[in-house]
Amino acid sequence: MSQLPVLPILIPLIMAAVSLLLWRQRRLQQLLGVLGTAAHLGVALTLLQAVRREGFVVLQLGNWPAPFGISLVADLFSAMMVVMVGIMGLAVAVYSIASVDPEREFFGYYAFLQLLLAGVSGCFLTGDLFNLYVWFEVMLMASFVLMALGGERRQLEGAVKYVTINLVASAFFLSALGILYGLAGTLNMADLSVQLGRLNRPGLTSTLAMLFLAAFGIKAALFPFFFWLPASYHTPPPAVSALFAGLLTKVGVYSLIRVFTLLFVHDLGYTHGLILIISGLTMVTGVLGAVAQGEMRRLLSFHIVSQVGYMTMGLALFTPLALAGSIVHLIHNILAKSGLFLVSGVVLRLRGTTDLARLGGLYRGAPGLAILFLLCALALAGLPPLSGFWSKLLLVRAGLEAESYLIVAVALSVSLLTLFSMTKIWLKAFWGEPPAAAGAGEISIPGAARLSLFLPTAALALLTVAGGLLAGPLVELALAAAAQLLEPAGYVRAVLGGRT
Amino acid sequence: MELLLALLVGGLYAGAIYLLLQPSPVKLIIGLGMLANAVNLLIFVAGGLTRGQPPLIAEGALQPPVPFADPLPQALILTAIVIAFGVLAFTLVLFRQAAETVGIDNLDEMRTIDQ
Numbered sequence: 001m002s003q004l005p006v007l008p009i010l011i012p013l014i015m016a017a018v019s020l021l022l023w024r025q026r027r028l029q030q031l032l033g034v035l036g037t038a039a040h041l042g043v044a045l046t047l048l049q050a051v052r053r054e055g056f057v058v059l060q061l062g063n064w065p066a067p068f069g070i071s072l073v074a075d076l077f078s079a080m081m082v083v084m085v086g087i088m089g090l091a092v093a094v095y096s097i098a099s100v101d102p103e104r105e106f107f108g109y110y111a112f113l114q115l116l117l118a119g120v121s122g123c124f125l126t127g128d129l130f131n132l133y134v135w136f137e138v139m140l141m142a143s144f145v146l147m148a149l150g151g152e153r154r155q156l157e158g159a160v161k162y163v164t165i166n167l168v169a170s171a172f173f174l175s176a177l178g179i180l181y182g183l184a185g186t187l188n189m190a191d192l193s194v195q196l197g198r199l200n201r202p203g204l205t206s207t208l209a210m211l212f213l214a215a216f217g218i219k220a221a222l223f224p225f226f227f228w229l230p231a232s233y234h235t236p237p238p239a240v241s242a243l244f245a246g247l248l249t250k251v252g253v254y255s256l257i258r259v260f261t262l263l264f265v266h267d268l269g270y271t272h273g274l275i276l277i278i279s280g281l282t283m284v285t286g287v288l289g290a291v292a293q294g295e296m297r298r299l300l301s302f303h304i305v306s307q308v309g310y311m312t313m314g315l316a317l318f319t320p321l322a323l324a325g326s327i328v329h330l331i332h333n334i335l336a337k338s339g340l341f342l343v344s345g346v347v348l349r350l351r352g353t354t355d356l357a358r359l360g361g362l363y364r365g366a367p368g369l370a371i372l373f374l375l376c377a378l379a380l381a382g383l384p385p386l387s388g389f390w391s392k393l394l395l396v397r398a399g400l401e402a403e404s405y406l407i408v409a410v411a412l413s414v415s416l417l418t419l420f421s422m423t424k425i426w427l428k429a430f431w432g433e434p435p436a437a438a439g440a441g442e443i444s445i446p447g448a449a450r451l452s453l454f455l456p457t458a459a460l461a462l463l464t465v466a467g468g469l470l471a472g473p474l475v476e477l478a479l480a481a482a483a484q485l486l487e488p489a490g491y492v493r494a495v496l497g498g499r500t
Numbered sequence: 501m502e503l504l505l506a507l508l509v510g511g512l513y514a515g516a517i518y519l520l521l522q523p524s525p526v527k528l529i530i531g532l533g534m535l536a537n538a539v540n541l542l543i544f545v546a547g548g549l550t551r552g553q554p555p556l557i558a559e560g561a562l563q564p565p566v567p568f569a570d571p572l573p574q575a576l577i578l579t580a581i582v583i584a585f586g587v588l589a590f591t592l593v594l595f596r597q598a599a600e601t602v603g604i605d606n607l608d609e610m611r612t613i614d615q
Contacts, residue, residue: 134583137587148594156594157602159598160595160598168535174539178546
């Protein structure tokens with residue numbers, strides 16, 4: 001039996017423990033951060049290879065057979081997401097070297113960064129619903145600390161809101177788990193898929209589906225539940241913002257996709273119809289919020305919300321093409337959105353502010369940065385040939401095939417508004433004249449710091465370009481992953497191994 | 501017994517949500533604690549109540565005599581209690597720090613970062 005699925009969780013956990021022991025050695029911690037995340041990425045790529053070869057890689061922890069013990073399950077979707085965790089971890093670890101202050105490093109910044117990666121990887125790999133809750137909490141705890149670490153006034157205000165809403169969401173999740181266990185007598189996802197199919201209790205099952213939708217919807221920042229996100233994501237250091245923007249809401253989306261393809265597929269018209277409405281409202285409210293903002297990082301935060309709508313739109317349409325679109329959009333969005341947040345961090349470093357009214361003329365001093373921003377922004381808006389174009393193309397085509405013309409119209413007009421608000425940043429921050437106010441000049445960045453800031457930003461921007469130019473293999477992989485998601489029997493067979 | 505516990509759980513949820521909606525940070529934290537307890541009791545009730553039947557397998561038998569008390573919800577609750585305790589401790593410190601730094605005791609007024 002392959003031990004591979006446990007490694008993406010184990011490596012960051014060990015690195016976190018070692019980083020805590022080395023709390024006085026900043027340089028060593030930074031080195032460990034980069035090495036640990038690189039190792040994580042390597043293991044994740046190996047896992048993806050193994051999954052592509054075998055379809056599913058399943059590990060029964062402690063050799064307890066499936067419904068009794070905890071299973072770790074890697075299918076194509078989760079393996080792809082773990083690779084994204086690896087890429088994001090490495091990018092943020094490199095970026096942190098120059099952008100996180102020594103005080104935060106002394107208080108365990110790198111340890112909690114690694115714990116966050118362990119938690120997120122655990123969420124993607126677990127095959128047990130209660131275990132998912134535990135990994136959620138690991139991830140949340142690490143994110144609470146990263147959000148509050150440093151203790152700046154605005155950070156603490158953001159953290160209060162973030163912590164409260166996430167604890168309420170966890171309570172929702174746990175309530176749903178309790179009732180689900182009472183109903184089905186198991187929490188192993190594969191076993192649940194079988195038991196819920198046999199159980200003919202449509203009322204209770206739909207109620208549970210709604211509880212899960214609320215719990216994961218809060219984490220994913222779906223329509224009525226998104227207010228916490230723009231209220232908190234712009235407060236921590238840029239490296240942390242980028243990591244949160246890239247990974248945390250995506251865990252909510254991943255859980256939604258997992259639960260609503262594997263467990264709650266009995267009343268598609270009700271559950272997935274509701275998700276479709278919510279997706280449309282999420283896209284619209286998110287982008288309208290973004291258009292109204294005058295601060296770069298807050299504007300980008302609203303865009304996270306709007307983009308989540310696209311991901312759940314694919315889930316709601318529930319066809320192979322639509323789910324593949326969701327998966328490609330998830331991957332594209334992690335890269336482009338984090339890239340944009342990393343750019344905003346460099347802007348903050350150069351000018352000491354990300355307030356659009358006090359920025360301007362950045363193109364003159366930092367043309368390279370401007371081009372990186374442009375690549376990520378246009379990818380986010382979905383201009384060909386960048387990665388965002390292909391995911392939106394898949395989603396729109398799936399929407400037309402399913403004859404859901406309204407959602408297609410919404411998706412297309414929202415991407416127009418996305419382009420509009422990205423142009424706003426471009427015009428106010430990068431183009432035009434630098435403001436005449438005092439202290440508008442650029443703060444110079446030393447060479448080594450420059451490397452640490454620009455290397456990951458450029459890497460993410462280039463990956464979005466690569467995702468666009470080499471869309472063929474990516475879409476193929478996503479289609480295969482979508483096919484796996486839409487056929488729960490394969491998942492069940494892989495985990496339970498014939499026992500039902 | 502189940503009806504009584506169900507009423508208690510409902511009451512705890514209602515009280516917790518009422519406290520969560522208050523502007524005072526202290527009441528919010530008490531609300532979060534109550535919410536955790538409500539959820540734990542919910543898992544306990546939803547898992548089914550069986551009195552005086554421990555899940556012990558007699559020698560030679562393959563399963564305990566039915567009906568037996570399911571030990572799994574209790575294991576889940578134990579995990580949830582530990583997590584809730586840790587999170588609540590963190591929340592207390594965070595709110596204290598926030599109250600000292602921001603200097604306001606009213607959550608409705610915490611909006612300087614929303615501009």
